[in-house]
Amino acid sequence: MAELITYRDAVARAIAQEMRRDERVVFLGEDIAAAGGVFKTTKGLLDEFGPVRVRDTPISEEAIIGGAMGAAMTGMRPIAEIMFSDFLATCWDLVAVEIAKSRYMTAGQVEVPLVIRTANGGGLRFGAQHSQAVENWAMMIPGLKVVAPSNPADLIGLFAAAVRDDDPVMFFEQKSLYPTKGEVPDGEIVDELGKAKIVREGDDITLVALASMVPRAVDAAERLQEERGISAEVVDLRSLVPMDTQTVLRSVTKTTRLATVEENPRLCGWGAEVVSIVSDEAFWDLDAPLTRITTPHVPLPSADALEDVTLPSVDRVVETVAKVVG
């Protein structure tokens, strides 16, 4: 049996699944308990698990992330919410300099098994300080794992894998996906970090996408087939660290062309790393220059028309791919 649920409801289901399984899993963040989350992603958790395990915090991101770290290194499995991923900047020292490096600096004495989940990305007209796609910030830091699901079933399965992982995992939920729906099987769902998925098969070009760019890449692929007779394969990368480069390389070897579809601003986006790897390891299989489709290197504007012209659109993917395939 399967059920059609929203990406939003998948969040609470994923957290509940793990909290039922393991008493060490606790959840803290701003407005997550009594209010059920500002995006209503955590509704019902306080009722089921109580105020000791589901805990509202002050607006103190360093206390939230530092608190989660201290708990993780002493036997707990905390889940910390940072309401908007933009706010990670206020506690980035804890994330990048403390959490990420502790295992290494202590030669493995300290373990920090926690999940930081956060609403990431644009598309909701929030403007430049509540819309950033910052998964590449986390990707640059050795010691962090980085996950960004594109649909409800993946969200639950990857979240479970993240909570059960012994490393710190940055879990980026794309906030414009919250109302989207997807089929979710009954029962416990546990996925695996570091496994990309081919979500649409094709022969002429590989589109590698992440989170909200996955449905856009799929829509673009449908239109490319209908309007231009181009067959695009779409790979949902799902996790940036660990990265399933083998699935990408196999796909590119077959299609001989690659475009990445990235929500982040241009410089140092995750696609640059993908392009670099493909260039190094599949160069002689290629029939076209490697291409990146990204948000231009600008902060995100608020007005509908302006935000729409910056984020990679289905139209832009179609036009760019048509040129690459020729």
Next chain:
Amino acid sequence: MTATATDVGDAIDQDTKLALYRQLHRLRKFEERAYRLFMDGLVKGTSHLSLGMEAIAAGFGEAQREDDLTYCTYRGHAHTLSRGVPMDGVMAELLGRANGVCGGKGGSMHLTSVEHGVMGSYAIIGAHLPIAAGAAWSAQLRGSGQVTVCFFGDGATNIGAFHEALNLASVWKLPVVFVCENNLWMEYTAIADVTAVEHPAADRAGSYGLERIVIDGNDPDAVYLEATRAIEHAREGGGPSLIEAMTYRHGGHSRADPGTYRPQEEVDEWLARDPLPMYRQRLLDAGVSESDLTAIEDEAQADVDAATEAAKNGPLPELDEAFTDVFADGGSSWRN
């Protein structure tokens, strides 16, 4: 000051006093040796010493339960040693040897020994206060009865993490003792010149519903008694304490800094209040024999000499170690 030498000393038994004396000398002689090894080029990078400030680490170390947790700073040699971490491993870590407590991957600023409850030395000012609060939250959740002690300098009191941690610890009544070692100087700037209140930690305690506590951080007995009180208060569910311990570093901030930015009269005044000779006299006055004290001092020196030899003779880390312990699988691989 809330406590002075004369009114607190009698409450402490002689064995504890001798243990404090022994610890003071171990820490002093270790730091003197660390300085020399830095000047000789054997300790690389940087080194921050607790010379003159030993009474705080000694007093708390003596008051902590074996399974209690310590979070300290890049100036953390003393706090690590005072939890019983073997001196050999600490000295070897300073020298970047494989037999160091972190296998040479941490160095002077990141001493850690989880098996002794030393959960890390943190080198970003103030960062470890919320982490210590989190460890205390964990102890509360697990019902372990452990108390977390978190040491930091006066400079940390003007950073946001200090305030976020204090507030959360107080609201959640966490079993944590925050200890501000106020040595009057942040790095090269006097804390008084850049802070709105006279006592940078204690004068903020009221903002978090906590008692204002200032102690003489150069008096081992005063530190030990206040540490014992605050730790028991936390263990019994009374919540956090914030203690400001007044002290002074004999040397500079780090490395070879001579500390010449400090007025000579101030330095002289505090050198006259060096905890070691002061405590020696107190023990002599209490009837401990000179030869017993000298024996303790000699033993501390012998320990440091032996640790120095063990460190100098320790193996260098295998080069492969640079690529281990990034992730839980033991390695550093981020792709397939």
